[in-house]
Amino acid sequence: MSMKLMSAVLMTVGIGFAGAAWAAGGAADVPASVAEGKDFGCGAKGQKACPMQGWMKTVMQSATTSGDGAKIASALEYVASKPPPGMPKWVAISKDGVEKAKKGDIDGAKASCKACHDLYKAEYKAKLRDAAF
Numbered sequence: 001m002s003m004k005l006m007s008a009v010l011m012t013v014g015i016g017f018a019g020a021a022w023a024a025g026g027a028a029d030v031p032a033s034v035a036e037g038k039d040f041g042c043g044a045k046g047q048k049a050c051p052m053q054g055w056m057k058t059v060m061q062s063a064t065t066s067g068d069g070a071k072i073a074s075a076l077e078y079v080a081s082k083p084p085p086g087m088p089k090w091v092a093i094s095k096d097g098v099e100k101a102k103k104g105d106i107d108g109a110k111a112s113c114k115a116c117h118d119l120y121k122a123e124y125k126a127k128l129r130d131a132a133f
Contacts, residue, residue, distance in 0.1 A: 052133040073101035
């Protein structure tokens, strides 16, 4: 399959998923960056990691893999300090994870990560994936 065709297929699938996420969240329109197929220049196979993606893979993944509550809490505190616009539950979810990690509830802290990903990951990737983190 040619690279152009593969890109078109992947973009179509991505727009479909992003559109479904916005529809579920009640937003009326798909952002122009998604509708126009913006190339973020990061995050795709063969490209450098996007800022948050790289941070998550190095810092957060290392913290959660270690099972060290203090490391997880520290990483989640950093996440809580970086709320993107239009994502009002970001801070509360992160701080919930901080508290659970500090109490040694590693599974609970990881559940807060999943809750945030379930709520915001698709939208973040579609709108802000190349933003500084």
